Amino acid sequence: MDPDDSTKIILDQLPRGSFFENLDLRQRDGFWYRPRHLEAAVACYSRFEARDDDVILASAMKTGSTWLKALCFSIMQRHCGGDGEKNEDLLAVHHPAFYVQTLEVQVYTANPPPDLSGMQSPRLFHTHLPYSALPESIKKSKCKTVYITRNPKDTFVSMWHFFNTRRTPEQGPYPLEDAFESFCNGVFHYGPFFDHVLQYWNQSLKMPHKILFLKYEDLQRNPKDQVKRLASFLGKPFADGEEVEELIRKCSLERLKNLEVNKKGVDPWVGMPNSAFFRKGVVGDWENVLTPEMNDRLDQITCMKLKGSGLDLVHDATTCKKLEGSGLDLEHDATTCMKLEGSGLDLEHDATTCMKLETSGLDLVHDAATTMNLEGSGRSDLMHDEITCMKPEARGDPA
Template sequence: MRETAMTKLTNIESKGHCEEEKLSLKSDFHEELLQSLPKEKGWITQYLYLYQQFWYRPTLIQPTITFQKHFQAKHDDIVIASLPKAGTTWLKALAFATMKRHHFIPSQNDHPLLHSNPHTIVPYFETNIGDNPSVIPDLSTLPEPRMFGTHLPFPSLSNSIHNSNCKIIYICRNPFDTFISYWHFSNNIVPSPLPTLTLEEAFERYSEGIHPFGPFWSHVLGYWKASKDTPNKVLFLKYEDLKADINFELKRMAQFLDCPFSEGEESGGVIDSIIELCSFKKMKELEINKNGKALDGVENKYYFRKGETGDWVNYFSPWMTEKLSKIIKEKLSECSLSF
């Protein structure tokens, strides 16, 4: 089946088909590809599929293929990468406010982050870039530097990103808290008639690496290694470090993005204004984040639950703590991460 699917994909890219035929062939290819991939029970979809060594919701595979084949990175692009529920919303807001501070004053009432969710302002490659999952829209007219988000693992980024000088900022979160946050999130948005997952069901899947864009250890290691190999291209942040010293980490991010804060900006309260603008409390209380929806149809309120560290202790039993601790020690032993 894989050979037939790949033959169809080649046909899709040929010039001998009209657009209607191309869409039909792509649909056939997608269905045939899914049938050829390993699958397991999903979280907010019936199944997850193993594609390029990571687990995907079925609706994200075609957009991922399209992105990989056709996205053209620019050298000043900025990519915000993470696993789901690892601090993505916060990091998108911080990066946008920092990078665009000369265009949008953080302390003014007309700032885009006061009227739009960060996921709308910094769209995902794999879900928000266009209406047609088989077509990359014209992104050349977006104001530069362009900013995008992604949950894709590092090896799955397009070659144009790997071969460019664009900057990638990755945020990692304690796997215990990431799991609890994603369990709540997925149960909030799971469509009927799919059932919600019990804590134990979700934990077993998470422990086996079967969760969207998982296994989490492979995802984290991919970006961690890249940050060590190319520190000028990939910045690796920890959610817990941001919570502990946001001022320091924000200055480190600005330096990485080649837009460091000046002494005048520091003394003038620009950093404090950005921190306040992007704070969990501030963003959660905004009207757009209480009643609006993101581009993928998810209600914005579900992106703002607690924003805390250590909440996992309220949910984990001793055996779960022991099991996940052992997995983290085994799978992440080669890197210096600690939580």
């Protein structure tokens, strides 16, 4: 979009920065933007009219937005159009960004800006804008927002790889140390990272009915529950488990990156290969890239920035990686512990004990529960009665 004179003056007066040497940035209201995306954000702020049934997907850069686009588009597509359209595998036809366009990148960079009033409801859009830069119509309407974030270390590594695809083999990768310094200082597209995350996190605590806050690691660890949670939030709950599994399969990063449509071509809005939007998609890849000093520094920044917020982006990701494939779920254990505190129930240790004593013939959990329930009742001792009645071989006595 060609800015008018007043916009040019504003841009010229804003603080300047750069990322990856030649990527020019401007700072406004504490956040950094590419100039044309900032112009588009200004146009979006003044022109976008949200509807009550709109859905806005939001994210900082490289935190899982492409995956979220595929999931939300597929969830909502189940309830749109005729049977043929619903059953068609549209993700195999176009990149997810074709169906879910980013407001300040694809929509409002057009000159003149498009008229969105003719779009069929419900409309689905995406943005990288911080919450403070969203149009007032989004905040004041009943439309819903889904925000996804990720461990900052994996976010940085994904971003570094992403922008390196712009460089020629002769140039080689952009110096990791320089990119890391920019990330820590918050000087990159839509940065600072933690300010971006906290704006949406705090709003999600105030308005959980309006803003759903997702973590990339939770989607990786427990996709079925998280996708069902997402669908329910969007008002499109699943009727059965099989449908959930099939949608997760169709939207899996492994499948998306191997679709022919995503292996070739270039995104016309950002000039990046479609394949650049799909890399490993794993949790903990930062361990293969960051030095111990970088890890420690980013941990310190994370703890300082998130202190007192109730948000934990580092330990969630670490736990997810360590427990992957183990069958343990400490997230739900912690939730259970919190909910049962003071109730006298202990489901965590009951389950653990049950697993360890299985096939042994011992029952320490129900014995303890029986003792507690019969104490002072004057009734017979059912626990010892039951043990007495057990077969000798089950008790371990000689036959």
